[in-house]
Amino acid sequence: MTTRGAEVVVLGSANLDVVVRTPRHPRPGETVTGHDVARVPGGKGANQAVAAARAGAMVAFLGAVGDDDAGRLLRxxxxxxxxxxxxxxVVDAPTGTAHITVDDVxxxxxxxxxxxxxxxxxxxxARGAIAAARCLLVQLELALPVVAAAVAHARRHDTLTVLTPAPAVSLPDDxxxxxxxxxxxxxEASVLTGSDDPERAADELLGRGVRACVVTLGGDGALAARADARTRHxxxxxxxxDTTGAGDAFVGSLAVALVEGRSLGDAVDVATAAASLSVQRAGAIPSLPTRAQxxxxxx
Structure with missing residues (x-):
């Protein structure tokens, strides 16, 4: 497979995750004792790429790593x-890292x-790969102007765009x-809109131009919203x-289901199932389920 033959293109981050398990999260200024520490491949971009590939799509990844052991592990x-x-x-900078604390729940x-x-x-x-793909997945662990340019380029070429607004920052309407x-x-929906109510947040985001909004609600599932419908899943x-990989399992499998022609509601059901499988295993990439699962x- 070549990049230009991919169904799903992921433009995003690739990080080495340094994961510490501890009974509870420390309060500001407090030290707690951890159970163990693990170094595993991650980054929201890499996670979503693996999630989509395991869910059955032909996937290409666009990003950067350093010339170091972490970069070679991620590749x-x-x-x-x-x-x-x-x-x-491969660039003249160290591979990105994510420092993760996971508590006993x-x-x-x-x-x-x-x-x-x-x-x-x-x-x-990257522009050629995005134009030829059926779906572009992006997150916010890259520079915002790069994300905005990629999404605009995908729109011009009728490539489906799926954006995970994490880490949460204010986003321009264009x-x-x-x-x-x-x-x-x-x-993240609250940061984007100022509302803690997911339905109100989804309504505001639709009003700002988003074609569909899916607010994930952890153990309560997800809310899918379009101009003409709101459904709870x-x-x-x-x-x-461990909930670390759940969001990326959700998005990767959602994208694959949409590329396969499923409705938004059916795709959210598939994504919710994938996320529920992910939380039962430790780590981000290690927890991502296969299509058969x-x-x-x-x-």
Whole structure:
């Protein structure tokens, strides 16, 4: 497979995740004792690329890593999942890192250091790959002007755009108007709109030009909203070990379902099932389910 033959193109971050497990999150100024520490491949872009590939799509990744052990691990991880890495550049900067604390009920906090991700640009190779793809996945762990240019380029070429607004920052209306499906969690939706009510937040985002908004609600599932419909999609009750990869499992599988021609509601049901599988396993990329596993729980 070449980048230009991909169904789903992911423009995003690739990080080494440094994951610490601890009974609870420390308060400001407090030190707590952790159980263990693990270093695993991650980054929202890389996670979503692997999630989409495991869900059955032909996927290409556009991003950057350093010439270091972490960068080589990330490239190998993507390639092992069947992701094309032709567009993964090696640059003169350290590979990005994410420092993650996971407590005993599976909730996490994350600090991201961009590193090589800050060097990613929308070059001719990336533009060609996006124009030829059926779907573009983007997040906000790259420079915002790069994300905005990629989404606008996808819009001009009728490539479906799916944006995860994480880390949450204020977004201009002209960027939102180029987004086909915006997938914030409840916190991100609140940052974007000032409303803690997911339905009101979704309504505001639709009013600002987004064509569809899917607000993920953790254990309560997701809210899918379009101008003509609002639907709730409950999540199955499952034991939760680690929520780190759940959002990326959701988005990657959502994109694949949409590319396959499913309705937004059906795609959200598939994505909710994938996320529920992810939270039962530790880590981000290690927790992402395969197509066979998703099909088994969705029938």
């Amino acid at each position: 190998a991880t993507l390639e092992d999942a069947g992701v094309d890495t032709t567009g993964l550049d 599976g909730e996490n906090t994350i600090v991201v250091v961009a590193g090589a991700n800050a060097t990613v640009e929308l070059d001719d190779h 960027l939102l108007a180029d987004v086909d499906v915006l997938v914030p969690n409840q916190h 409950p999540a199955p009750r499952v034991p939760v070990l 998703i099909d088994e729980v969705t029938g």
